[in-house]
Amino acid sequence: MEKTKQQKAKDFLINNGVIIVMFVLVIYTGITADNFLTSSNLLNILMNMSARLVIALGIAGCVITAGCDLSAGRMIGFAGCVAGTLLQRMDYSGKFFPDMQPMNVFLALIIIMAICAVFGSITGFFIAYLNVPPFIATLAMMEIVYGISMIYTGATPLGGYVSSYTGLATGSFLGISYLIWIAIIVAAITWFIFNMTRHGKYMYAIGGNPQAAEVAGVPVKLTLVLIYMKAAAMYGLAGFMLGAKAGGASVQLGYGYEMEAIAACTIGGVSVTGGRGKVSSAVIGVAVFELLKASLQYLGVDANAQYIAIGIVIFIAISLDIRKYVAKK
Amino acid sequence: MAEYKLELKGICKSFPGVKALDDVQLSLRPGTVHALMGENGAGKSTLMKCLFGIYKMDAGEVILDGKKIEINNPDEAMAHGIAMVHQELQPVLARSVGENLYLGRFPVKKYGPIQIIDHKTMYAEAEKWLKEIKMEFDPKAQLGSLSIGQMQSVEIAKAVSQQARVVIFDEPTSSLSEKEVEALFRIMNDLRDKGVAMVYISHKMDEIKQIADDITVMRDGTYVGTWPAADLTIDQIVAKMVGRELTNVYPPRENVPGDVIMEVKNLTSIHTKSFRNVSFTLRKGEILGFGGLVGAQRTELMEGIFGIRGVATGEVYVHGKKVKVKRPIDAMNNGIGLITEDRRGNGIFGCLSIKDNVGVSVYNKFMKAGFILDHKSINQVVDDSIKKLSIKTPSMKEHIANLSGGNQQKVIISRWLANDPDVLIMDEPTRGIDVGAKHEIYEIMNELAKQGKAIIMISSEMAELLGMADRIYVMCNGKLTGEISDQQEMTQANVMSYATKF
Numbered sequence: 001m002e003k004t005k006q007q008k009a010k011d012f013l014i015n016n017g018v019i020i021v022m023f024v025l026v027i028y029t030g031i032t033a034d035n036f037l038t039s040s041n042l043l044n045i046l047m048n049m050s051a052r053l054v055i056a057l058g059i060a061g062c063v064i065t066a067g068c069d070l071s072a073g074r075m076i077g078f079a080g081c082v083a084g085t086l087l088q089r090m091d092y093s094g095k096f097f098p099d100m101q102p103m104n105v106f107l108a109l110i111i112i113m114a115i116c117a118v119f120g121s122i123t124g125f126f127i128a129y130l131n132v133p134p135f136i137a138t139l140a141m142m143e144i145v146y147g148i149s150m151i152y153t154g155a156t157p158l159g160g161y162v163s164s165y166t167g168l169a170t171g172s173f174l175g176i177s178y179l180i181w182i183a184i185i186v187a188a189i190t191w192f193i194f195n196m197t198r199h200g201k202y203m204y205a206i207g208g209n210p211q212a213a214e215v216a217g218v219p220v221k222l223t224l225v226l227i228y229m230k231a232a233a234m235y236g237l238a239g240f241m242l243g244a245k246a247g248g249a250s251v252q253l254g255y256g257y258e259m260e261a262i263a264a265c266t267i268g269g270v271s272v273t274g275g276r277g278k279v280s281s282a283v284i285g286v287a288v289f290e291l292l293k294a295s296l297q298y299l300g301v302d303a304n305a306q307y308i309a310i311g312i313v314i315f316i317a318i319s320l321d322i323r324k325y326v327a328k329k
Numbered sequence: 330m331a332e333y334k335l336e337l338k339g340i341c342k343s344f345p346g347v348k349a350l351d352d353v354q355l356s357l358r359p360g361t362v363h364a365l366m367g368e369n370g371a372g373k374s375t376l377m378k379c380l381f382g383i384y385k386m387d388a389g390e391v392i393l394d395g396k397k398i399e400i401n402n403p404d405e406a407m408a409h410g411i412a413m414v415h416q417e418l419q420p421v422l423a424r425s426v427g428e429n430l431y432l433g434r435f436p437v438k439k440y441g442p443i444q445i446i447d448h449k450t451m452y453a454e455a456e457k458w459l460k461e462i463k464m465e466f467d468p469k470a471q472l473g474s475l476s477i478g479q480m481q482s483v484e485i486a487k488a489v490s491q492q493a494r495v496v497i498f499d500e501p502t503s504s505l506s507e508k509e510v511e512a513l514f515r516i517m518n519d520l521r522d523k524g525v526a527m528v529y530i531s532h533k534m535d536e537i538k539q540i541a542d543d544i545t546v547m548r549d550g551t552y553v554g555t556w557p558a559a560d561l562t563i564d565q566i567v568a569k570m571v572g573r574e575l576t577n578v579y580p581p582r583e584n585v586p587g588d589v590i591m592e593v594k595n596l597t598s599i600h601t602k603s604f605r606n607v608s609f610t611l612r613k614g615e616i617l618g619f620g621g622l623v624g625a626q627r628t629e630l631m632e633g634i635f636g637i638r639g640v641a642t643g644e645v646y647v648h649g650k651k652v653k654v655k656r657p658i659d660a661m662n663n664g665i666g667l668i669t670e671d672r673r674g675n676g677i678f679g680c681l682s683i684k685d686n687v688g689v690s691v692y693n694k695f696m697k698a699g700f701i702l703d704h705k706s707i708n709q710v711v712d713d714s715i716k717k718l719s720i721k722t723p724s725m726k727e728h729i730a731n732l733s734g735g736n737q738q739k740v741i742i743s744r745w746l747a748n749d750p751d752v753l754i755m756d757e758p759t760r761g762i763d764v765g766a767k768h769e770i771y772e773i774m775n776e777l778a779k780q781g782k783a784i785i786m787i788s789s790e791m792a793e794l795l796g797m798a799d800r801i802y803v804m805c806n807g808k809l810t811g812e813i814s815d816q817q818e819m820t821q822a823n824v825m826s827y828a829t830k831f
Binding site for chain 2: 198201202208209212213215216217218219271275
């Protein structure tokens, strides 16, 4: 009896190892660094999390079907640039379209998300109907989108945004930035899709066993296309948010974010072998990532050494996570 | 020199819920072909896998040349000179013949600490061994470009090159053409002359008479006996294989077959070696059995009807209307359901809950406002079927992977009941399921037939086929070879004779 209790405690520690270590690190940082655990700093961390979470939630859908999406980062850059060109002030000297009135912010967002969705559905089409492995298909789309961004902007950095656009980052509701609200709403919608719609259930089924899904009458191909389309629309939104936050954009915006998003998802418990993962997994994963970065920064760890720390966390987190499923046999 | 090259004594092996081997013995004389016979599931392959170290035996001993040995894995088996030509070949298709022959033991050239694979020696040796078994093809050819028969001879060459003294052939001819079988037998005769002891597993009676010296018969995981092949007729072998009283595990049936509900006409696969020109009818309220040996293409036929496999020509009619099935969803929309043979492979979603496993096919039917899942109704359906089929589980949230085989199968049946098809195809519905759960599944099948559903049951278990089916079709090598509708005619001998037609 005593032993099983010990065993249970051990299992708990291992199953939640990353989160526990995170908590310890946050508390330690809070004690040693003065202004880490202040509401303004925590809000700042949440703000950093917001766009990252939107990306991770998009990529989570792909990962749950045992896929991935390497085009996310470039898609974000594209979205940021398009938003920039459409939403510059008339009086800004380096305006990209000097004679064009700035567009309505929401209209611009919808246009950007729609274009990204088209890109995503093309990727999805190749994955679902032409059986191109997701890794390769999204790699191809990554290159294409980057090329389009470069041609569209001529590699010029963009700035001088209208206040209604930058207001997304500076303005707040109930003391919480609009960007954070957007992330919360996206998380809620994603939760709804994952749990309350056929599409979500089909997604888990395809990730769990694609052959069985086909036999059970799941529209496997269509579902895959929708997943990549939806994910791309979310990258569009994330790029839009990042542009607002930075007040500017270049084609390099979002570069490498896809890797961090995939890592965050897996740290939170989305299984790369498919079929497992929740919205909370993405939230936890992104939180771990951002808290880690912030803590290390506050502890004065060299910026380059932070990369090493992040790599180590990924190694440990995924080994522990995989262990849960392997040990079950 | 001992009288026997290899002896297996008192081998026992249990899998969860099943005793697969119970005190089985086998004695191989050097320079002979020993046929190991038995129905599907009699334990032949299990015994060989125990010998070869793929499975760990629970009890029993292996005696090679009079000395007791222990084999824990295939490497050790090969080190003892035991080789196996697998039922399902496991070659590396994308690499060359030579590389496959020497996989894991490549000849190397040493330059100090650096070892480099000696391709020249490897291909020369490979060519030599292929010649040894009188198979002359290019050892540099990609393995995937060969026919299955040629691939098999590569496996045999591998066994020969390892100087194997005991070679196990596990149903080597099930996918070979006649010419390839001849070539195989010639190789086996050569090996026999060299004193190699061989175990030969096959269902084809005429082959056994042609090649075997001794015959050992197994039944339900037990040893029946060993005889010189010359002393037994084919009928006697069959009698020993199936010679058991049919115990009354099959619930009484009162099915009243009604009108024809489905008709299949001249269905032919896109693959030449699969089902050809199959025509049959299915009536309301009947359980239609499909018998045959492994490899008779029954599964392929059903998967063709259900849209998983490609169909070149032929038609399927449901309720007198021609249906076009390209994908499983089309079959489902026409009232056809399929419970697949490979439960783990394309039946269950191991990492999902019971609820999701049942729900996946019926989410269409339970929607609020057109897109929101009606979890309450779905829970109701799942809960009902857990009760109705007495699925043993703490809750519907339990992962299906944690259930026993029988309970998993009941969950799959629930999925289809929720979907309410008119025709339910059940491919080996009781495979890997313990006796108690089998009985429950039989009762469910009878209940469904009573409700007027039409059931197609593929079964390789003779007793099950005879005990459950109202009518039986038998297939052999992709063709429908016989129909047995008279209850009096439904005997093991009749099914067997159709199943081994050619």
